[in-house]
Amino acid sequence: MARATWLGVVLAAVSGCQPKVVNYSLSVVTSGCASANPFQGVQFLRIRVTGEGMAAPLEVVVPAGERMATLPELPPGPNRVIEVRAYDGEPSGAGQVVSIGRTLPFTVPDVVPEMMAEADLTKRVFLRRVNAWSGAVAATDPTTCQAMRIARAGHTATLLGNGKVFIAGGFNFPAGIPNRVALSEAEVFDPSTGAFSKVQDLSFRTAQGVVKVTKAFHTANLLRNGQVVLWGGENYQVSMGVNVVSPTSQVIVYDPERDAYGATQRQMPAPIPRSQHRAVVDRNGKLLVIGGLRFNTSGSLPRLVPVAEVEWFDPDVQPQVPQVIPNVMAPRVDGSATSVQQGEFVAAAGGTDGTALRTDVQFFKWNGRAYELQTLANPPRLADPGRRAAAAVPFREGNDMLMLGGYGDAAAVRPVGSFEVIRAGVATVASGALTGSRGESCAVTLDDGTVLVIGGRTADVNGAMVRSDSSTVSVRVDASGGTTAAPGPPLMRGRYLHTCTLLADGSVLVTGGLDETPANTRGDVLADAWIYTPAPRD
Secondary structure: OOOEEEEEEEEEEEEOOEEEEEEEEEEEEOOOOOOOOOOOOOOEEEEEEEOOOOOOOEEEEEEOOOOEEEEOOOOOEEEEEEEEEEEOOOOOOOOOEEEEEEOOOEEEOOEOOOOOOHHHHEEEEEOEEOOEEEEOEEOOEEEEEOEOOOOOEOOEEEEOOOOOEEEEOOEEOOOOOOOOEEOOOEEEEEOOOOEEEEEOOOEEEEOOEEEEOOOEOOEEEEOOOOOEEEEOOEEEEEEOOEEEEEEOOOEEEEEOOOOEEEEOOOOOOOOOOOEOOEEEEOOOOOEEEEOOEEEOOOOOOOOEEEOOEEEEEOOOOOOOOOEEEEEEEOOOEOOEEEEEOOOOEEEEEOOEOOOOEOOEEEEEEEOOOOEEEOOOOOOOEOOOOOOEOOEEEEEOOOOEEEEEOOEOOOOOOOEOOEEEEEEOOOOEEEEEEOOOOOEOOEEEEOOOOOEEEEEEEEEEEOOEEEEEEEEEEEEEEOOOOOEEEEEEOOOOOOOEOOEEEEOOOOOEEEEEEEEEEOOEEEEEEEEEEEEEEOOOOO
């Protein structure tokens, strides 16, 4: 049976000329799925409210058996968050945090309307064990693990401005079909309810009507206006019983407020098909797109070749049309790209040019009108022989680029067991050892600056016995200023081609992916969803 603790939060506010008291209620979901029990051993709950303009949190500590607590008057203001910490003993004594949960940020109005919707007055927290993986659960069924509405790998998961996660595209193997099928289905995960719900399929409108779009290995980036731009990707055709990859040039923009899509149009130069590329938004809100695969238009083998052109997109200019950086060729397949110097530059590194691994690092900067490739006298370089399919994130408060794992061969699955830090400010590269070797993992930077590397693809010996990995690694800056790595809690099941998304409450959502084993080389496409909750640092 689901257990819930109800917190009565009393707010005195002004409506017109008369004071008005409004009661907020908080539902704390204390059950879990897959044998996880976030309330096991809990003795006390510490409930506190933080937000902009608050000099100190509002706090109350209650025994775990209590079903009602009252906080002092909740001040008006934006970004109010109610946090619940569960302790195994007295919080002011030897008690340790064993579970934690937070609401999405909300605004307490200065003037309370005559009527406030029940949804605005009712807040919810899902308690989850700290430093552990928990299955996503819904408030309506908190003992059953939730899953995406459709199994998918090679998809995208984008955190929206409202705290929900927009999940789009990818591929799977439908029943009875042995080959990959690209998907048009899209859905959202709502952390406030724990549920997945369907949204409009990927599509765009023409004079003849609405056309559905299927794509895998595309990119999806949140723009400052709250919309999501989905760039390129690939479809599949079947020839001689095998999948044939077909990169696409479609660029569509999703508006979550309208649950609708728009398409960009470009005539000259011709749209560029690309798949398995990288796309980064800088601090100006401009989007840089680099690398990937396209058709070989020369007519000679191979069928697919690296994309050399670098494109950019300015959402603030109408019409919204992708542009190409002139006279810049940067072919990178399986390369990495992130923002650096707190978003002033976009760095691109690693990957292969189609023949050999690349070790060079390139920096791009928005000059107020367009992106430019920066010229450095002594640009940094990765260690030989280079790496491809590495996870990459901004590091050290967004100043540097951290590349993790990858493959040390231009074609074979030969996992790398190290990381490299590109120090953008001084144009140098430092390296260190990971725990375990992997490529095609995903990584996310937690609120305290720690980087969590999740899953991936590995091989036992020199590319033999390829399989999905379930392990995780925690990478952080140590006391001496260096970078160290330590093993983290493993996932319930190995996977690569999955997504990992930092949620508004500081936890990490992992969805889907491909579970490949030596006995099942095609792999199983997954629909499951797991949430990692880091322990609080304060």
